[in-house]
Amino acid sequence: MRLVLASNNAKKLAELQALFAALPIDLVTQGSLGIDEAEEPHITFVENALAKARHAARRARSAAIADDSGLCVDAIGGAPGVRSARYATLAIAGGAREDMRAMQDAANNRLLLERMDGVADRRARFVSALVAVRSAEDPEPLVALGRWHGTLLEAPRGTGGFGYDPLMFIAPLDRTVAELDAEVKNRHSHRAIASQQMLALMREVWHLG
Template sequence: MASLPAPRLVLASGNAGKLAELRALLEGTGAVLVPQGELGVEDIEETGLTFVENALLKARHAARLTGLPALADDSGLCVDALDGAPGLYSARYAGGHGDSAANIARLLDELAGLPPARRTARFHAVIVLLRHADDPQPLIAEGAWAGTILDAPRGAGGFGYDPVFLDPEHGLSAAELEPALKNRISHRGKALAVLQSRLGGLDLAALAGTAAFHGEHA
């Protein structure tokens, strides 16, 4: 008897860095994470006023257009000296979407001259899992990673603001950390750990139990 195909989730993002991190974090669950772009889904405008609202918007959009359960992440860097900015606008802080170098340059310019004690910040992540587009009980998990903002970028790994975010426990920027360690201590890793605990080990196949989960309507 032929085995069923691996259960698929659509990731409501086209961010390659997020995809790589979430795939690593989902290893061992038996699920295949497919970026929405591979299924012909374009980004939806993020009109929410909170990370939770934006994550739900993205997940519902991807689930509705693919017929698959959707995983969405909305995250950002919140800097205390900037009253929580760039926050929701982290990916487009310098104007264009996803221009990490420009975003970092603006951030460092706005923090220029501030001592380390006033450069405190945290990454915040919200991960949402919708079983289907009209799921009235979305699973929502949050995670935070506290640190400080460096004076200049360090490291070649990670993405986004990682080169200027210093993890105080290890004394390394997020871009200098080994990927496995970063996944364990990061805001996204913590949020997914919460999600996994709520799902009893993230048994995604058992969670869905529908033909749509296996992509038959995608």
């Protein structure tokens, strides 16, 4: 069974390929098929993931899977939510992709800390919505939702990871996400939780494996 990943992220591809290794699935990125990225106009992770999965499935004429993820902070109404990657507005455009990403991450963290200044309730969670469809018209999409709970620090800690990882403290691990090595992070993360749910759903509903 061919399954199109509605992303061109090599890391996501490798993670899902490893997870689905036991299933009869040929996982390919939408970019390798010449499929453009879908719009993400919705206000929830699930709706955006579903839109991306249906878009990829329609263009590829096959099954597809997509994820949408971000950070939700209780004290500010669940923000930054689906706008996590572009929470802060950058006036500078252009430059190397990794440099721009680092600048965006830093700006996002600064803005979040400003909005959380003096706020006692610092509960937050990383959220990952993973959606798979057998076709663009599939009436029964598989939906998995992973949540990784933590608290926001008042200053960044750690040099690993990306995004909000330096601010997100995970009490059971006594580390920020940026202080975890990749193996530990991938074993405990919101995406890992959602992926394990999706694996079970594929076996139960799609009868794979």
